[in-house]
Amino acid sequence: MAARKRGPSAAKPAAMMAEETKKSDEKAISPSLEDPSIKPSKIGQVLSVSVVFFGAFFYLAFYHYKIEKELRWSIFANSVLSFVGFGVTLVLIPVASKYVLRRNLFGYDINKKGTAQGSIKVPESLGIVVGIVFLVLAILFQYANFTSDSIWLVEYNAALASICFMVLLGFVDDVLDVPWRVKLVLPSFAALPLLMAYAGHTTIIVPKPLIPYVGIDVLDLGWVYKLYMGLLAVFCTNSINIHAGINGLEAGQTAVIAAAILIHNIMQIGASSDPEYKQAHAFSIYLAQPLLTTTLGLLCYNWYPSSVFVGDTYTYFAGMAMAVIGILAHFSETLLIFFLPQVLNFLASCPQLFGFIKCPRHRLPRFDPQTGLLTGTKDGTLVNIFLRLFGRCSEQSLCIRLLLFQALCCLFCFVLRYFLTGWYK
Ligand code: UD1
Ligand code: MG
Numbered sequence: 450m451a452a453r454k455r456g457p458s459a460a461k462p463a464a465m466m467a468e469e470t471k472k473s474d475e476k477a478i479s480p481s482l483e484d485p486s487i488k489p490s491k492i493g494q495v496l497s498v499s500v501v502f503f504g505a506f507f508y509l510a511f512y513h514y515k516i517e518k519e520l521r522w523s524i525f526a527n528s529v530l531s532f533v534g535f536g537v538t539l540v541l542i543p544v545a546s547k548y549v550l551r552r553n554l555f556g557y558d559i560n561k562k563g564t565a566q567g568s569i570k571v572p573e574s575l576g577i578v579v580g581i582v583f584l585v586l587a588i589l590f591q592y593a594n595f596t597s598d599s600i601w602l603v604e605y606n607a608a609l610a611s612i613c614f615m616v617l618l619g620f621v622d623d624v625l626d627v628p629w630r631v632k633l634v635l636p637s638f639a640a641l642p643l644l645m646a647y648a649g650h651t652t653i654i655v656p657k658p659l660i661p662y663v664g665i666d667v668l669d670l671g672w673v674y675k676l677y678m679g680l681l682a683v684f685c686t687n688s689i690n691i692h693a694g695i696n697g698l699e700a701g702q703t704a705v706i707a708a709a710i711l712i713h714n715i716m717q718i719g720a721s722s723d724p725e726y727k728q729a730h731a732f733s734i735y736l737a738q739p740l741l742t743t744t745l746g747l748l749c750y751n752w753y754p755s756s757v758f759v760g761d762t763y764t765y766f767a768g769m770a771m772a773v774i775g776i777l778a779h780f781s782e783t784l785l786i787f788f789l790p791q792v793l794n795f796l797a798s799c800p801q802l803f804g805f806i807k808c809p810r811h812r813l814p815r816f817d818p819q820t821g822l823l824t825g826t827k828d829g830t831l832v833n834i835f836l837r838l839f840g841r842c843s844e845q846s847l848c849i850r851l852l853l854f855q856a857l858c859c860l861f862c863f864v865l866r867y868f869l870t871g872w873y874k
Contacts, residue, residue, distance in 0.1 A: 487542075487543050487546045487572065487750065487756040487757060490539065490542075490749035490750050490756070491748075491749050491750070491752040492539070492749045494752060495745050495748050495749050495752065499745055502708050505712070506708075506711055506712065506715065507528075509712070509715045509716070509719065510524055510715050511525070513719070514715065514716075514718065514719030514720075515719075516718060516719060520718070520727065520731055523593065523594045523731065523735070524731065524734055524738075526590070526593045526594070527590055527593070527594075527734065527735050527738050527739070528738060530586050530589065530590055530593070530739065531586065531738040531739045531741070531742040531743075532742060533586075534582050534583065534586045534739050534742050534743050534746070535742040535743065535745055535746045536746075537582050537746075538578055538579060538582050538742075538743045538746025538747060539746045539749060541578045541582065542575055542578050542746070542747065542749075542750050542757060543750075545572075545575060545577065545578045546572035546575065546750075546756075546757055547572075549572045549573060549574055549575070549577075550570060550572050554572065554573045554574050554623065554624065554760075555570035555571055555572055555573050556570075556571055556573045556758050557569075557570070557571065558571055558696070558754075558755065559694065559811055559813050559816070560694075560695065560696070560813060560814070560816045560823060560844050561754070561816065561818075561844075562816055562818070563816065563818030564818050564821075566754060567818075571755060571756070571757060571758050572756075572757045572758065573623060573757075573758045573760045574620060574623040574624075574758070574759075574760030574761075574762045574763075575747060575750070575751075575757040575758065575759055575760065575762075575763070576616075576619065576747070576759045576760045576761075576762035576763020576764070576765075576766055576767075577616065577620055577760070577762045577763075578747070579743045579744060579746070579747050579759075579763055579766065580612075580613075580616035580619075580762060580763070580766040581616070582739075582743050582746075583612070583739050583740060583743050583766070583770070584609060584612065584613055584616070586739040586743075587609055587612075587735070587736060587739060588609065590735055590739075591605065591606075594735065601728065601732055603646055603648070604643075604646060604647065604648070604649065604777055605732065605777075606646075607642045607643045607645070607646030607647070608643055608736070608773040608777060610642035610643070610646075611639050611640055611641070611642045611643040611682070611769060611773055612639075612766060612769050612770050612773060614638070614639040614641075614642060615635075615636060615639035615686065615765045615766055615768075615769035616762060616765070616766045618635045618636075618638065618639055618765065619635075619760070619761045619762035619763070619764070619765035619766055620760075620762045622635065622761045622762075622765070623760045623761050623762050632687070632690070632761070633683070633687055634683070635686075635765065636682050636683045636685075636686040636687065636765060636768070636769060637679055637682070637683050639682070639686075639765070639769055640678065640679050640682035640683070640769070640772070643678070643682075643773055643776070643777075644675050644678055644679055647675065647678065647776075649777070649779075651669060651670050651671055651672075651673075651674035651675065652667050652668060652669045652670065652674075653667070653668050653670060653674070654666065654667055655667065655668050657872060658872075677781075678776050681772050681775065681776060681781055681784075682768075682769060682772040682773070682776075684772075684788075684795070685768040685769065685771050685772035685775075685784075685788065685791075686764070686765045686768030686769050686772065687768070687795075688768065688788060688791035688792070688794065688795050689702065689703065689764045689765075689767055689768040689791060690761060690764035690765065690768065691794060691795070691798055691802075691830070692790065692791050692794045692830070692831060692832075693764060694811065694812075694813045694832065695813075695832060695844055695847055695848050695851070696751065696752065696753040696754060696755040696844055696845070696848060697748060697751055697752040697753055697755070697845075697848045697852075698832075698848050698851060698852075699751070699759045699763060699764050699767070700744050700747045700748040700751045700752075700759055700763070700767075701748060701752075701848060701851075701852045701855075702790070702791070702851070702852065702855050703740070703744050703767040703771070704741060704744045704745060704748060705852055705855040705856050705859065706771060706787045706788065706855065706859070707737050707740045707741040707744065707771070708741060708859075709787050709856075709859035709862070709863075710733060710737045710771070710774060710775075710784070710787065711734060711737050711738065711741065712863075713780065713783060713863070714730040714731070714733045714734045714737065714778070715730075715734070717730045717780075718730045718731060718734075729777065729778045729779060730778055730780075732777060732778055733774045733775075733777070733778035733780075736770060736773070736774050737771075737774055740767070740770050740771070740774075744767065747759060747763065753844055753845040753848060771784065772784075783862060783866065786858065786859075786861070786862035786865065787858065787859050787862055789858035789861070789862075790831055790851070790854055790855050790858055793831055794830055794831040794832075797829040797830060797831060797834060798812075798829050798830060799829075800829055801828065801829055806829075809828070812826075812828035812829070812830050812833070813826075813828075813832070814826055814832060814833055814836050814847075816844075817841075820841075821843055822841040822842060822843060823836055823841060823842065823843070823844055823847060824836060824841050825837035825841075831851065832847065832851065835847060835850060835851060835854075
């Protein structure tokens with residue numbers, strides 16, 4: 450966050466600085482009514498889209514597929530808990546916004562530079578609220594679903610430890626603004642709890658067309674599998690973080706992918722008769738549902754024009770949550786297709802990320818305050834590529850286009866799976 454200010458200026462006299470620090474400490478302890486309130490949420494817009502999705506999801510889960518009563522009950526309990534999480538996130542974000550602003554955790558909206566909105570201090574790192582609400586829900590949910598001897602319990606808690614560690618490191622990054630090369634490796638530390646506790650299989654099913662060449666149909670990768678898991682966590686977290694900078698994009702892309710994960714899981718559960726396979730996908734639903742609802746709560750404030758920014762706390766948290774979901778439910782290939790826009794954005798970013806071309810602090814489009822339109826720059830991001838391909842547009846239209854593209858990629862993945870099932874694996 451280049452625009453963030455932290456602490457008083459070094460040029461001020463010591464006495465003045467001490468006085469200011471005292472004042473800011475007093476303010477931090479006793480919230481006052483003078484604090485600027487963040488703008489009303491965009492709950493209407495977010496709910497109208499969400500209702501369509503949840504209608505389809507519940508139809509599949511509770512009517513279309515004949516799923517066992519116990520499993521249905523767990524999914525239902527998880528839904529109820531997740532909706533409570535949505536409400537709690539909605540309530541907590543304005544409260545947390547005041548506290549982060551008082552600690553000088555804010556950013557300026559770069560795509561509004563030159564207008565009145567561009568000079569407003571927008572509270573940063575509100576992903577911390579989503580991360581905490583998500584973790585509390587996921588911890589509470591164990592009571593509703595897992596028995597003490599469940600084999601899932603160890604991995605579930607290891608997954609939560611990794612997500613929690615990622616929230617911590619993301620928040621550290623937001624506060625300390627670590628160099629981005631260090632940012633790249635943070636998720637590999639956060640993934641350690643999961644990698645160390647993982648006792649599941651380390652085998653992959655060889656795609657049918659390759660079996661004649663490999664000679665076997667199941668390949669044990671051993672430690673290489675764990676390396677792959679670590680790399681997937683690093684990719685998912687960073688790829689969400691660098692496909693960002695437009696109001697609503699970070700939370701929006703996560704909501705679309707989480708929705709696709711939920712549909713994929715329920716379809717797999719509905720089509721399978723293997724209890725272990727169903728359990729793996731149910732596990733994925735138990736994490737994806739609270740991820741989706743808490744993200745929607747955040748989106749109510751982060752949608753254009755953003756009243757809050759999500760921060761690296763959120764982008765890392767969301768990436769790690771989706772990575773552990775994909776790893777533990779064994780659908781990482783499908784997950785990578787859901788991540789197609791992020792893969793493309795990463796590929797376009799490679800020359801700048803690896804230092805072949807100069808990489809500025811922010812690789813965002815150019816904003817014209819006269820027309821309110823964005824123009825693509827030469828920086829290698831999908832955001833800029835979209836602007837160059839489809840022409841100048843407003844920030845909100847650009848975000849909607851990018852989210853539609855994300856949804857199309859998810860749809861493409863479902864179609865691909867439909868045609869490849871039986872032939873590929
Ligand atoms: C990554 C990107 C950077 C992009 C930034 C935007 C790489 C290598 N880094 O950096 O190019 O500019 O994300 O998040 O690709 N902001 C807005 N509008 C928004 C969201 C964010 O103006 O809708 C600005 C605000 O000033 C905010 C800042 O971006 O304070 C947050 O940037 P930060 O998340 O710290 O950037 P990085 O993740 O390091
Ligand atoms: Mg970021």
